Amino acid sequence: MRVISYNLRKHKASGELVNLARNFGIDALCLQECDSADLPETLGPLHLADVTKGNRLGLAIYYRTERFTALETKTFALKKSMHDRVMAPAHERLIGTRVVDNETDHELVIGSFHAAPLTASNSLRRKQIHAAHAELLSMGSGLMTLMVGDFNYPFFTKSLHAHMRDSGYALSLSDRRTYTRYKVFKGHFDFATSLGLDIESVETLPRGKSDHLPILVTAEYGQDRSPIKGSPSHEAASGG
16 A cells, blocks of 8 residues: 655645656545645546545545545544644644555555644644544544654654554654755654554655655555454445
């Protein structure tokens, strides 16, 4: 399974999406800072699962219909930072899509996440990450989960690794830094967290018009994760 995560920098990098969808053989595309009203229903082989609607610059998930069938999509509000309350309200910082693999019958949840900006504390971002994991788990108990996005957490990532282990999730950083716009704030901003998946690699892709570089996550189903067949959720319709 191959998934790209990309912060579009206030939608400025939206013109790059078709090439990303077509050139990397991806199964899903998770976006942050996208203009939800200006996204097409399809990007090459990918179909739009849904977008957040509570704020103009939000989140979206695309998936490859040849590989996956989308069962349900939900958006979630997380604990707000002072920046959210005063400067630029962001009502929804997480979108999740539950899919079934058309080839193997495995079910999993894919999430696109955008943490509070650097003006907030790491403590708040950790709370948002844990809350986001809980929300995605609520979409299907025991399902494999992949959450990617802009975690805004370039410092003290060793501590974050420990917190993730305590919650049962694995944290995966990319091979190169994903944000280099400012001298002070260089580092890994864009991560992947996973449950029940084996992350083979997280590759930082070439720079585009965004201040973030896209990441490409390659993952396999965990060996102890057998397909979930005959689940009532197979009859659920997409919504959110």
